[in-house]
Amino acid sequence: MSSKDIVTEAAEELFGRRDPSAVDRWVSADYRQHSSLAADGPEALRRLVTGLPEGFRYEGARVIADGDLVALHGTYHGFGPQPLVAFDLFRVDADGKLAEHWDALTPVVSDTASGRSQTDGPVEVSDRDRTEANRELVVEFAEKVLKGADYSVLTDYISGETYLQHNPEAADGLDGFGAAAAVWAGQGKNLVYKTIHRVVAEGDFVLLQSEGEFGVPVAYWDLFRVADGKIVEHWDVVAPVPDELPHANGLF
Template structure:
């Protein structure tokens, strides 16, 4: 009787565990399903924008405008008139002036209906070209809105780093799908607010870890260099303030769009890209463009 009793008791215990665990497993299924659906949507959005980019800028195929842009497409690049016709006219002129222009995509980051593409645009082969961040908003399988900043790639940088490579480990440009997206997004948002809104440069000590790899051409690597450089900017422009417009994150990469206002007639549009590893910022890229006094459209850069 004893072996049978032990067997029966074990079976009852196992059934109890299974019955108790079943509601928890059932409750987790919708979350897993939602996460998979979101990942699938992000993958489709990135594929759409990547194909649009390759066709438009590397094959010079302007039919991509008709295929991918919504009829009510909104343009925020101050050089380009609004709508699909504005982009077509701008690229027609650019392709005529620079028939061998090409674009090299460095990283693509997406969240929700937003896709950010960091790339090197070279108008004439043999030149360094430009660092560009294009941000696209999608709806109904079409691109409905676009923001960007463009910065000329300099001959040298203070750190010795270029504006595009990944130097922190692992040296891959794609987002890490296992990294905690939401936590990394909040970490960067908090750091940026404390540094650039509250003007507390000691926040770098709390959120960043050395070796901190810097791709801004004017900064050296490391936490102290960042603190010194930003402190100097605040001293030179005591009225400086920053406004954040959008933050998107995928895995270990976070993109933040902002406007930095130095004086009443001097402002810059900025896209910052931060890489977060193990709860600390380890690498930074940015693309900075002066906000012009006039624009070819009425939508502002933001």
């Protein structure tokens, strides 16, 4: 089985069927956890799955595979009083077991600035022959614009006329992003990217997991869709870094 097949089947058994015994089939004995929702190791994951309430469900949107890393983008219903949009990232080991997990979650917003939801839009991976070129484009954009804060080169990387936005507070286009950024700055929440920790690329999709500040220390998860050499669509989750975690592995 491919890494993508392993993760999608494991996630379906764990979070779709809420089957604790799936831990035995799919999870490594030295499973390393980075989520704020569970402690380290397979038994902590088993306890999490066992405690999921009736009516809990996961609504998947996208799956992106890059070597031993597989990212899921979707919505959890039942983790709390409101649905949560999530990115989950799994590392699959050489034995075909889930060996490591990172995630970020944020509440669903029904009334967004663009009128788009936080997960709608294209879901199927295309342009697989462009994976490395698209990875290079997004990484360069991240270094120059996100980390370097050089917004003068935005149009070198983003298609301003067709840029579609799924961040709930930003409208479509570069003007929409600029207006949202001005509001955030007025609230003392400047976009500060310090470290790009991981890049997951498959075809036209490139996901960045980053560390920075947005008024407080945060994890940035940004998913970009690339077409014809320009970024044309963006989804994200911005999650505060917790003061404490139920393990010693860190969020990243």
